[in-house]
Amino acid sequence: MVVELGHFALVLALLVAIFQMLVPFYGSRVGDDRMMAVADPAAICQLGLLSLAFLCLTIAYVSSDFSVANVVANSHSTKPLIYRISGVWGNHEGSMLLWVLILALFGAAVAAFGRNLPASLKANVLSVQASIAVAFMLFILLTSNPFLRLDPPPADGNGLNPILQDPALAFHPPFLYAGYVGFSIAYSFAVAALIDGRIDAAWARWVRPWTLAAWMFLTLGIAMGSWWAYYELGWGGWWFWDPVENASFMPWLAGTALLHSALVMEKRDALKVWTVLLAILTFSLSLMGTFLVRSGILTxxxxxxxxxxxxxxxxxxxxxxxxxxxxMFALRASDLRQGGIFAPISREGSLVLNNILLTTACATVFIGTLYPLALESLTGAKISVGAPYFDWTFGPLMVPLLMALPFGPLLAWKRGDILGAAQRLMVALLIAVVVMAATLAVMQRGPWLAPFGVALGVFVMLGAISEIVWRIRLGDVPFGDAMRRLVNLPRSAFGTALAHFGVGMLVVGVVATSAYRQEKILVMKAGETTSIAGYEVTFRGVAPRTGPNYREEVAMFDAYRGGTLVSHLEPARRVYDMPPEPTTEAGIHAGWRGDLYVVLGDTQQAGGHAIRIYFNPMVRFIWLGAVVMFIAGAVSLSDRRLRVGAPGRARRAVAAAAPAE
Amino acid sequence: MVLWILFAMLAAAVVWAVTRPLLARSAADPAADSELAVYRDQLAEIETERAQGLLGESEAEGARVELARRLIRRSEEANKLAGYGAARTSAARKAVLYLGSALPVIGIAIYLGVGSPQLPGRPYGFRMDVPVEQATASDLVARVEEHLRANPEDGRGWDVLAPVYLRLGRFNQAVDAFQRANQLLGDSPGRVAGYARALIMAQNGVVSEPVRQAYERLKELDPKAMEADVWLAIGREQDGDKKGAEAEFRRLLATAEDPWKTVLTTRLEQMAAQQQAGAGAAGAAARTERAASGGETAGPADGAAPSATVDANEIAALDPAQRAQRIAQMVQGLAARLKENGSDLDGWKRLVRSYVVLGQRNDAQAALTDARSNFATDRQALTELNELAQTLELGS
Incomplete structure (x- = not known):
């Protein structure tokens, strides 16, 4: 019964979405405010109905209702509860349901929090949003219905792919989808503005928080996926330039560009046409990501x-x-009035440079991802475009971007003073050079560009701090004044600095772990010891162990440093009961210097086990950087929401409402 | 009935919510000057920045002028639009109202097309509570499995479940269950034999080393067990020791009774036929048959002969024309069964292989395509099918 209720709710949600697509749009055309007002309750209804449908499917999974074909195909009665829940979106049908649920969530959020939006803009935004929902709900009902039933039900299900039975991957899709789908709001705003044929700085101000929220979730979602690949796939890599990863990375690059260009639009009323185009392209790339992953074209x-x-x-x-x-863009873009003018060296100019580099980088990823697919479908030839391509196209674009990054926030709007900015960055630059020399001295081996890369990351991190120091005039004014300025600094300023700091951390992590990773592959017998990167690693032996739905062979390792035990590692090889597939679990000791990473390989004929040991220096900086960026987004958003939600209140509380970037 | 009441409540709530704004009295647009508010807010910001010294006096003045210009332009536009919202379209609104009220009707119509309102939910826990008389076979198996998960040391449970698995064709699980029962309850002739049989079935009729060990053990427990001798001899044949196997078949035939007598006779006849016709044809026929019949004709009755092999032998004994006909029949049967229920991956693989052995490559290609479309969403299955296509050199 529960399942059927969910099924009916889904059908009803589709109809409500159709209603929401047509009525407010018509209302805005004829100027009927009551028809436009239908959008709000419809969006909230849609969310309610889809939540109910999703809840019903979740109940079917949790209670292992094997009369539902989707549950049979993707679950098993012995699966732990958390993976029975994550199994709901661990498959095609369920994940599409999650997709439309998040879409409805964003739509309802616009309905609920967008009280101060102009009525016709809001009606059009929600109408466009509903049209996306209609398309995807039709897709679900016609080709991927998770509510189809089996009669009689089989005894048990087929289980979930063991590689997906993992905490990071359980929550990776919801974050990723929140990112993908969040960009739909930017898209809806862009199309709605084109429908109305007018767009202004206020528009950018309404779009920015939604884009920022989507960007935050996407950042975290990608980081989670990368983290999972790192510890689950068993060879310590954290990014593979795999088409599935690229599919999420392209919207991220475009979304990052959008975030910055919307800033120019809000502050200076410039770059309007470009921002609208970028909003459309960002969501299109999200759709392409969905297409690549969901159509099976990559398999x-x-x-x-x-x-x-x-x-x-x-x-x-x-x-x-x-x-x-x-x-729509082609038809209407010419109606959009171009805004403020600015000199090449200015805050706007630096943001334009940021946009050019990010979109070009996005284009290189796009080509590297789609070219092999196009070639295969045209000629049947299979080629693989891997890390070397991206190292030589994407990498060189990032270098100027990162070098220019600390300058941007230090430049004034309209006309900036690049020498002044350089002076303010002198300390950061000096420290970065010292770091480069130190890296070169300590690490004689490794690629010659690596110390430069590390220094670049450090420069970006220190540049972010320099910006805050400059803003509060530390050193120019008495310390107490500087502290007062620090407290009064708007949260969005902290957001900017934090996000850029996170980028710097990520760069340091990426360069250090790529250039200076150590690796040892050997056969070890119980009691033997080997050393890597200052650790003495002793193999204690192998023992069997039984988990809730798997059996595993666990190897015991003790890691010593300078004679003291620092960690006990337990890499394992698992075989799941259903489906009976093997996975490897790495043993990882995380330290500030880097990760000690041990993988258990096959048992050797002559006795002993194949063991792979890696030392990945500073690899945590990659994900910590992403988390810092996420937090930065949240800090900035906490500022923006206050003001976007209630401009009136912000006017009274001037101190809280200070510049946003 | 409860379901329909829930549907009605849901539908009523939706209609109420989405049509309410249409019935409400028209209100003046409260957000009309919300954009102006944003501009005013921005002006305040410039003032703050100037106060903090982040903006120079002249820069702040420039920004103020620019904003003021935008603000004026915006208010002009707003004034132009003021008359625009006054249009009243009551007829259209009425139509929309009817449309909104009709949503549940359309919803029910669509739902009846795709849903299964008559099917009750069958949660796993709930199935444990169904009275034994009403429970389906799979419910009962599920119940025993549930019990064994909680008490994996219950040897009798495994003992009961193992033959059921074997009969259901879940050979790997049967192997595991027999093994556990043997460990927990000690070896018994029946269980050891069951273990060996399950293992043979799981490995498509190959007498592997563990099977051999199990039958050796069976002979220790029950020296008269003909089954062990026969399978050990078949194992010798599979290992290439034709002479030794033949001698062993003949020795056993002297004391054998049915069904083993038939098995041995046909086995010997087949070996003779093989020698005559050359290993090629008969071998191919036997392979086809094994490929075609495999697990599902091999429903192993207790103590019965290994039927997969018997069928193969029967077929081998027929004359070539009859043999071809018989094989074609079996392949057709398999094809028909898969057409009705396409979820049997092994069945599909057998069918493709059979067509290839019969030389019908076009049919094999077609079957492969059908199989792929049946497993279009199952990566694992698709990979297996691609591997099969590669080994059989079928284009993909």
Missing amino acids: SVHAFAVDPQRGVFVLAIMALFTGGGLA
Whole structure:
């Protein structure tokens, strides 16, 4: 009964979305405020109905209701509770339901928090948002319905792919989707503005918090996926330039650019046309990510051709919304009035440079991801575009971006003083050079560019601190005054500095772990000891262990440093009961210097086990950097919401409402 | 009935919510000057920045002028639009109202097309409580499995479950269950034999080393067990020791009774046929048959002969024309069964292989395509099918 209730709720949600798509739009055309007002309750209804549908599917999973085909295909009665829940979105049908649920969540948020939006803009935004929902709900009901039943039910399910039975991956999709789908708001705002044919600085101010929220979730979602790949796939890599990863990285790059260009638009009323285009493109890239992952085209072009129904459907959705958005843009962009002018060396100029570099980087990833697919579908030839391509295209674009990054926030709007900015960055630059020399001295081996990369990361981190120091005039004014200025500094300023600091951390982590990683592959017998990166690692032996739905062979290692025990590592090889597939679990000791990472390999004929030991210096900086960026977004958002939600209140409390960037 | 009441409540709530604004009295747009508010806010910001010394006096003045210009332009636009919202469209609104009220009706119609309102939910825990008489076979198996998860040391439970698994064709689980029962309750002839049989089935009729050890153990427990002797001899044949196997078959035939007598006779006839016709044809036929019949015709009755092999032998004994016909029949049967229920991956693989052995490559290709479309969402299955296509050199 529960399942059928969910099914009916989904059908009803589709109808409400159709209603929400048509009525407010018509209302805004004829100027009927009551029809426009339908958008709010419809958006909230849609959220309610989809939550109910999702809840019903979750109940079916948790109670192992094997009369539901989707549960049979992806769950098993012995699976631990958390993976029974995460199993809901661990498969195609359920994940699409999650997709539309998050879409409805964002729509309802606009309805609930967008009280001060102009009525016609809001009606159009929610109408466009509903049209996306309609497309995806039709997709679910016609090709990927999670509520289909089996009669009679089989005894038990087929289980979830063991590689997905993992805490990080359990919560990776919701964050990733929150990011993807969040950009739909920017898209809806852009299309709504094009429908109305007018757009102004206030528009950018309403778009920014939504883009920022989406960007935060996407950042964390990608970081989680990378972290999972690092500890689960068993060889210590954290990014593979795999098409699935690129699919989420492209919207991130475009979204980051959008975030910065919206800033110019809000402050200076400039770059309007470009910002609108970027909003459309960012969501289009999100749709393409969904298409790449959900159509099965990556598994094999062949599988896509055999079951074209799903793939073609998502492709059609993508074409409709990308093409529709761009067509609207072509028709209406000329109506948009161009705004303020600025000198090349200025805050705006630096943000334009940021946009050029980010979008070019996004384009290189786009080509590297799609070219092999296009080639295979045209000629059948299989090529793989891997790290070397991206190292030589993406990498060189990041270097000028990172070098220019600390300068941007120090430049004034309209016309900036680059020498002044350079002076303020002198300390950061000097420290970075010292770090470079120190790295070179300590690490004689390794690529010659690596110390430069580390120094670049440090420069970005210190540049972010320099910005705050400059803003509070530390050193120029008495210390007490500086502290008072620090307290009064708007949260968005902290957000900027923190986010840029996070980027610097990420760069340091990436460069250090790529250039200076140590690796040892050897056969060890119980009692033997080996040394790596200052650790003495002793192999104690192997023992079997039984988990809730798997059996595993656990190797025991003790890691010593300078004679004292620092960690006990237990890498394992697991075989799950259902489906019976093996996975490896790495043993990881995380330290500030880096990670000690041990993987248990096959048992050798001659006795002993194949063991792989890695030392990944500063690898945690990669994910910590991403977390810092997430927090930065939250800090900035806490500032913005206060003011966007209630401009009136902000006017009274002037101290709280200070500049936003 | 409860379901329909819930549906009605849900639908009523939705209709109430989405049509309410249409019935409400028209209110003046409260957000009309919300954009102006943003500009005013920005002006205040400039003032703050200037006060903090972040903006120079002249820069602040410039920014103020620019904002003021935007603000004026915006208020002009707002004034132009003021008359615009006054249009009243009551007829259209009425139509929209009817449309909103009709949503549940359309919803029910669509739902009846896709849903299964007659099917009750069958949560796993709930199935444990169904009275034994009403429970389906799979419910009962599920119940025993549940019990064994809680009490994995219950040897009798495994003993009961193991033959059931074997009969259901869940060979790997049968192997595991027999093994546990043997460990917990000690070896018994029945269980050791069951273990060996499950293992043979799980490995498509190959007498592997563990099978051999199990049958050796069976002979220790029950020296008269003909099954062990027969399978050990078949194992010798599979290992290539044709002469030794033949001698062993003949020795056993002297004392054998049915069903083993038939097995041994057909086995010997087949070996003779093989020698005559050359290993090629008969071997291919036997392979086809094994490929085609495999698990599902091999429903192992207790103490019964290993039927997969018997069938193969029967077929081998037929004359070539009859043999071809018989094989074609079996392949057709398999194809028909898969057409009805396409979820049997092994079945599909057998079918493709059979077509290839029969030389019908086009049919094999077609079957492969069908199989792929059946498993389009199952990466694992697709990989296996691709591997099969590669080994059989079928284009993909």
